[in-house]
Amino acid sequence: MSDKPKILVTQKVPDAAYPILESFGIVEANEEEGVIWSYDELLHRAPGHDYLFCLLTDTIDARFLETCAAANPRLKMIANMAVGFNNIDVATATRLGIAVSNTPGVLTDTTADLAFGLLLATARRIPESERFLRAGRFTGWGPLLFCGAEVYGATLGIIGAGRIGQAMARRASGFNMRVLYHNRSRLSAEEEQRYNLTFVSFEELLKESDFISLHCPYTQETHHLIGEREFALMKPEAILINTARGAIIDEKALVRALQTGQIASAGLDVFENEPAIEPELLQMEHVVLAPHIGSASLKTRSLMATTAANNLLAFQKGEVPPNILNPDVLDQQ
Structure with missing residues (x-):
């Protein structure tokens, strides 16, 4: 069995992200463009993954985080492919020692x-x-x-x-x-x-x-x-x-x-x-x-995807992710 970390990508994202993720982990991804997993389906799939690559439309609340933190392996980090992060309960993630990052600047x-x-x-x-x-x-x-x-x-x-x-x-x-x-x-x-x-x-x-x-x-x-x-x-x-x-x-x-x-x-x-x-x-x-297309240029969405992926890669390498939202959790690792 591979000792590579398991990564869950919740939605179909630009292709540029996948080689970065596959360079250090085993990727399970939602491959259906435009399909958003329901909260229950995502909660069913996520436990047992080391990393979560998600988007604003994914609700990552306390119940979700506690379930993933109790699994084997436990969730270590969430990379949100967005500048906003109100979809994630960052306070609970911090309490549970789960790092969270976003993608500011590029959009x-x-x-x-x-x-x-x-x-x-x-x-x-x-x-x-x-x-x-x-x-x-x-x-x-x-x-x-x-x-x-x-x-x-x-x-x-x-x-x-x-x-x-x-x-x-x-x-x-x-x-x-x-x-x-x-x-x-x-x-x-x-x-x-x-x-x-x-x-x-x-x-x-x-x-x-x-x-x-x-x-x-x-x-x-x-x-x-x-x-x-x-x-x-x-x-x-x-x-x-x-x-x-x-x-x-x-x-x-x-x-x-x-x-x-x-x-x-x-x-x-x-x-x-x-x-x-x-x-x-x-x-x-x-x-x-308009249907939430503020960052919808091919260049920007690709940069958002690679930024999120590189945040996870940095964490895996023992480095400080460039866009980490709760750096205090790194002391708990």
């Missing part, structure tokens, strides 16, 4: 591209006008046909000025936008100058922004960060962009705000109860919806 520009693309598409009503044309309803140019919002020179409010928020600000500079931001902690004066950012209170950002783009992590504190009170503070012409996490927005409150004209529109790549979408959003022509 920054790709996600910012998508966020700014949603901003442009929503402001200029591009998907709506394309559907109009494809339906054979275009009979000629008209002075009021699909007039949208001006982007050049408008005010962009960024909530969460980390890597992706800063990348969004860089893109806004090409459109001569005034860029406000709110963050848990204020950036240095040098960073503010570099990205042409102006720090304001949360309420001021909501009141003054023509476009509001969410780039904060999803935590207990940011759950429903944007709800009825916040929509009431926004301009009626405001457009909300979300490429962060769906539950940062109270989606039912968003529906009401759009229905009543409290805000003008929204561009969403993530949803509160994903993959379920509020039915009213699907019926709104002026809302732009």
